[in-house]
Amino acid sequence: MIRDARVLRAGFVPREIEHRDAELNHLSSVFEPIKAGDPADTALVTGPSGAGKTCLSKFVTERLREEVLAIETTYINCWRNYTRFRVFYQLLDDLGETIDIHRQSTPHDELIARLQNYDGPRRIVILDEADQLEDPSVLYDLHSLNRFAIICIANRETELMSHVDDRLRSRLQSSEHIRMEKYHHEQLTDILQARVRWGLDPEVITDDQLATIANSAAGDARLAIGILRAAASGAARENRERITDELLDRAATDAQAQLHQRSLDSLTPHQQTVYDIVRAHEPLSPSEIYEHYTATVDDPRTKRTVRTYLQKMVQYNLLVADGASRDREYALIDSAAVSTPT
DNA sequence: GTTCCACAGGAAAATATGGAGG
């Protein structure tokens, strides 16, 4: 049933990228000068998780390597390598220069000097999750090395910029910026279909089931593929021919728990109190919510704003709204009903 | 049927936020 497990693994780069033509062209154009042997600008790629930032970056560099002989790529995940030393170490490691480097005895200057002396082929360095760097000045150091071109990946531009010093900020801002959005439902379905085509036997999963996955993943391609992988490996473990709805439900519920926590973290303090109120007293009418809210907070927002909060939380699948105008009530999402198709 | 009420949610104005530049 699983023909090629690699296709469903995190970090897999497909042969074709779906629905990202504009971003693809934009990022490719940044590295156009490299084909002529010239240095390239820094590229900044931002967008929410699962929007395809890493995938696009890897895809573009791989395709460039097919066209240009004298070019190499280094991928560094800054979440795992969050110190300056570790980023340099990873990079030198990829250059094969780490044999005699020891943590304590080798000063940072020495590392930079080695990178400056590097005279091999031009190299594109992908710095993934660059907003996790404890000391973003590495970006500045790398910037000064013109044999290295940088792709800098981050969730939000502002968060990356906030702990960066002025010189670096202005350099980053003048660099090419590729902004990526969440995928739409249909786009996610296309992506899943492509993965199924390459990785699974055709009858393993139905289009309806794929649509269900796309629904649970809320625009996050990484999550969607994760659900598909969990369901497929569950089916393989149980020696089944197809993915059952039950297996799918289980995989989707796990994924939604993650998503739920992530949404909760993204709420402002005011929104959190509104959520807590509903959680404590559900179900509640809007006026009851507002009464509780004004009672708990010293600087309450207006009713209209709270309505926007509620609307947003319904969109995030944190709350459900039941009923029309007059008799509407808000309640928490019933986790037993999560798998109900919408 | 008409009126009233509580509510949904759009549009635009007002205000807060955060960085750039002097």
Add this chain to the structure above:
DNA sequence: CCTCCATATTTTCCTGTGGAAC
């Protein structure tokens, strides 16, 4: 440090809906 600008959030104002009371 302050001012200006861009952006995001909040408020104000508004129209439309459906149930309940009249």
